[in-house]
Amino acid sequence: MTSEGIEFRPVTVAMDGGPCEARLAFSDDVLLCVFTRVGPEDGAGWFREAGFGACSDLFTVQPGVFTTLEEAGVWIRDRLRAMKAGSSSAGVKRPPSNDNC
Amino acid sequence: MTELLIRKLEQRDVLSDEEKDVLRHSFARTHAYRAREDFVREGDRPKESCLVLEGFAARYKLVPDGGRQITAIHIAGDFVDLHSFLLKTMDHGVSALSPIRVAYVPHSNLERMTQNYPHLTRMLWLNTLIDAAIYRQWLTCKGRSSATSQMAHLICELHARMSEVGLSDGDTIHLPLTQAELGDALGLSTVHVNRVLRELRHGGLVKWHQNAVTILDWDGLMNVADFSPLYLNLQREPR
Numbered sequence: 001m002t003s004e005g006i007e008f009r010p011v012t013v014a015m016d017g018g019p020c021e022a023r024l025a026f027s028d029d030v031l032l033c034v035f036t037r038v039g040p041e042d043g044a045g046w047f048r049e050a051g052f053g054a055c056s057d058l059f060t061v062q063p064g065v066f067t068t069l070e071e072a073g074v075w076i077r078d079r080l081r082a083m084k085a086g087s088s089s090a091g092v093k094r095p096p097s098n099d100n101c
Numbered sequence: 102m103t104e105l106l107i108r109k110l111e112q113r114d115v116l117s118d119e120e121k122d123v124l125r126h127s128f129a130r131t132h133a134y135r136a137r138e139d140f141v142r143e144g145d146r147p148k149e150s151c152l153v154l155e156g157f158a159a160r161y162k163l164v165p166d167g168g169r170q171i172t173a174i175h176i177a178g179d180f181v182d183l184h185s186f187l188l189k190t191m192d193h194g195v196s197a198l199s200p201i202r203v204a205y206v207p208h209s210n211l212e213r214m215t216q217n218y219p220h221l222t223r224m225l226w227l228n229t230l231i232d233a234a235i236y237r238q239w240l241t242c243k244g245r246s247s248a249t250s251q252m253a254h255l256i257c258e259l260h261a262r263m264s265e266v267g268l269s270d271g272d273t274i275h276l277p278l279t280q281a282e283l284g285d286a287l288g289l290s291t292v293h294v295n296r297v298l299r300e301l302r303h304g305g306l307v308k309w310h311q312n313a314v315t316i317l318d319w320d321g322l323m324n325v326a327d328f329s330p331l332y333l334n335l336q337r338e339p340r
Contacts, residue, residue, distance in 0.1 A: 016300055042292045061166050062290045 003073035013049065023069060025076055032076055038065055046072050054083035102128055102154055102204045105178030105266045110224045112265055114340040120221045127210040134197045141195040147185040149205040153177050156201030157277065162193050171286040173235065178266040180228055186211045199277040223340050234332040243288055251287050252297045253326035256307060256314060261330050277312040
């Protein structure tokens, strides 16, 4: 499915309890997140299992479980906008580039 | 009201009767707080320090996204707020994780105590050094251990610390912490906390039923945690 520019492709991910339904989230064919489906004891919805670029732990904090993929899409678009603006809404400033690294 | 603190200090060195009396008579009042209630706030300038008599407390820092990082979990017998005697302005908060009762010692009494009783002063200094050792251990775990190992370590540590003041029941400790609070302490999402606990349970290492945590396989848990109680400085020797 696609939600306003964010494409969610179904995949299966290996989890501790066995294979788990998941989605890869892309923007313009660039992978930004892996979401796994979690059950009621974990909040029932989609959990950001891994994030990249604007959605990575470098630039954002772990979001809560999203009830729907549309909500996850809204969060990703916020992250992309925040990255473009040079900071994240979580208050985490983008680190300055460091030529030594 | 200071018996658990005395017990904790006496694990590490002998206290004279006079020193114990000084401790007993330094505390001026007690107060009870509800679970989740803050009793020291960032920016406060307390005139007294508090000791936990019953229950659990969290030392925490608020973070910009509205969440919090728990930097220490305190149990009965812990002097949670000795810092304010010298730091003056608190750079962090302390809140109750469960219904809690604390005893307050005025800073003026601590000043007199530190002027007149050098050994007791060193014991209180030791107390804050052990707090620092626990911070170091938590930091090392956070930076260099898996989430499962961190949780296993926290369980081993709390069991060791609670046993030290007689608050464990064999292999079981009473731990009224929510998954969100465990997540705030370990820097994990509640989903990860849940998974980690499931892994420890399925591995036959612990049983977590309601608020009772029972260690079923000490060797296995200590192995996953890479736990050694050395940093808790439990040996009794002249200080």
